[in-house]
Amino acid sequence: MKNLLTAVVVTAILFSCKTGNDKGKFTLTGELKSATGQKIFLEELYFSDKQPEVLDTAEIKDGKFTVSAIAAEEGLYRLRLEDASNAFLFISEAGNMQFTGDAVSQDATSRTFSGAANSSLKKLLLYTDSMGLLISNKNRLLSEFLKAGVNETDSTFSAISAEYNTLTGLFSNYCFAYADTAKSPVVSLFAATMAPVELSKFDAPLTKLTKRFPDHKGIQTALAYIKSQSTPQPQTPPQSKGVSIGDMAPELTMNDVDDKPFSLSQLKGKYVLVDFWASWCAPCRDENPNVVAAYNQFKDKNFTVLGVSLDKNKTAWVNAIKEDKLNWQHISDLKYWSSAAVGLYGFDGIPYNVLVDPQGKIIAIGLRESALQKKLAEVLP
Numbered sequence: 592m593k594n595l596l597t598a599v600v601v602t603a604i605l606f607s608c609k610t611g612n613d614k615g616k617f618t619l620t621g622e623l624k625s626a627t628g629q630k631i632f633l634e635e636l637y638f639s640d641k642q643p644e645v646l647d648t649a650e651i652k653d654g655k656f657t658v659s660a661i662a663a664e665e666g667l668y669r670l671r672l673e674d675a676s677n678a679f680l681f682i683s684e685a686g687n688m689q690f691t692g693d694a695v696s697q698d699a700t701s702r703t704f705s706g707a708a709n710s711s712l713k714k715l716l717l718y719t720d721s722m723g724l725l726i727s728n729k730n731r732l733l734s735e736f737l738k739a740g741v742n743e744t745d746s747t748f749s750a751i752s753a754e755y756n757t758l759t760g761l762f763s764n765y766c767f768a769y770a771d772t773a774k775s776p777v778v779s780l781f782a783a784t785m786a787p788v789e790l791s792k793f794d795a796p797l798t799k800l801t802k803r804f805p806d807h808k809g810i811q812t813a814l815a816y817i818k819s820q821s822t823p824q825p826q827t828p829p830q831s832k833g834v835s836i837g838d839m840a841p842e843l844t845m846n847d848v849d850d851k852p853f854s855l856s857q858l859k860g861k862y863v864l865v866d867f868w869a870s871w872c873a874p875c876r877d878e879n880p881n882v883v884a885a886y887n888q889f890k891d892k893n894f895t896v897l898g899v900s901l902d903k904n905k906t907a908w909v910n911a912i913k914e915d916k917l918n919w920q921h922i923s924d925l926k927y928w929s930s931a932a933v934g935l936y937g938f939d940g941i942p943y944n945v946l947v948d949p950q951g952k953i954i955a956i957g958l959r960e961s962a963l964q965k966k967l968a969e970v971l972p
Contacts, residue, residue, distance in 0.1 A: 617683050618659040619704075621670070621690035626651045630673040633658040635666065636873060643669060643876075643914075664807060665708065665777050674916070677880050682708040682777050697881060697960050708775035715769055715778060719785055722762050726787070727957060729755040734835050734956070759787050767796055776804040780813055793817045833937025836956060840865065840947045841935040843899060845922035848909050853922050855897060860949050862894045862971060864958070867932060867943045869901040870911035875942040878959060879915040885963045886919060892971040893949070895919055901941060903927040946970075 619633070631651055634643040646660040646668075660668070662683040670679040670690070677694055684706040692702035699716050703709075729751055736748050743749070763786040770783035783796040797814040804810055834841065843865070844854040855865065866882060868875035886896050900923035902908035912921055924930050936945065946955040946966060955966050 615662045619688040620657045624693045626694040632671045634669045711778045726758050776807040838953050845924045863947045864896045865945050867899050867941050870907045872941050878942045889967045899932050901930050
């Protein structure tokens with residue numbers, strides 16, 4: 592859902608402030624299991640097309656490292672491994688911070704950052720991950736029923752639809768309640784914007800947060816962003832009912848990073864993960880290490896990835912490809928949400944993907960985290 596990607600994006604609010612003293616300085620000492628001898632980067636996430644900025648770099652020695660930076664106010668940061676195999680989000684806290692994690696595990700329970708704000712963030716993420724999976728499963732079932740020709744008045748379809756609506760309602764209520772009670776301004780902002788509602792409905796919750804945290808510039812900027820994005824745009828992306836499992840994948844032809852046209856059909860004969868993403872999409876960037884791992888595991892088994900970006904800034908797009916080590920074919924028409932891909936495939940949020948078989952038929956939709964490797968292991972010889 593686009594709202595879910597907005598949830599993370601709007602929390603990354605230009606928190607950086609380079610000063611001549613140590614006010615706001617934090618030092619993070621980490622211990623990372625399963626980490627080979629490589630570098631780890633401390634990055635600050637930004638609310639704009641600007642790419643995450645590397646603030647510090649350290650060599651991981653015997654699984655241990657130390658990085659530091661200066662934050663003008665509580666903000667959102669990321670630890671990223673050099674081989675792009677994993678990344679870890681956290682909230683800054685002045686002084687000394689500690690981190691423990693596993694370099695190869697995608698499970699949120701395997702990583703811990705010190706501090707009350709990070710404990711609260713972890714609790715929120717564990718809930719949203721589990722609830723998001725339930726909602727996604729219900730949505731997939733509804734899509735499969737429709738593909739099979741089941742009428743929407745069918746009793747089973749109606750029951751699942753009711754469950755889907757109940758879950759999304761519970762999810763929204765939980766997020767807004769969490770935002771109202773969290774002590775951390777960034778956790779509150781994160782929670783409020785995780786709710787799967789229309790963008791305009793974030794206005795009231797964020798206005799409340801500006802009153803709770805009147806000195807936090809990030810929340811003020813987020814509210815201004817929500818207001819600007821809620822304003823009707825002159826160009827509306829073409830609409831579609833979307834694609835379903837069993838459909839032939841709609842043709843995509845866009846320019847690659849060298850400004851040369853490339854089409855999905857050029858990859859016919861291979862299993863292709865058509866991966867819709869963007870450099871500015873924080874959930875996409877967090878999912879990229881998982882896609883990289885799947886690509887490296889199956890690339891020699893007649894499998895590849897076609898990255899389709901919703902970027903509008905080519906430099907940001909190309910830099911993200913290099914930074915995340917996405918070593919496969921990439922295309923984009925650089926039209927943001929007005930991209931032709933949105934209308935052709937009918938999605939309203941990223942990251943989003945479809946798995947296409949060698950004949951061009953869609954055999955899976957929305958493969959995230961371990962579900963991607965599981966499906967590939969199932970279909971590839």
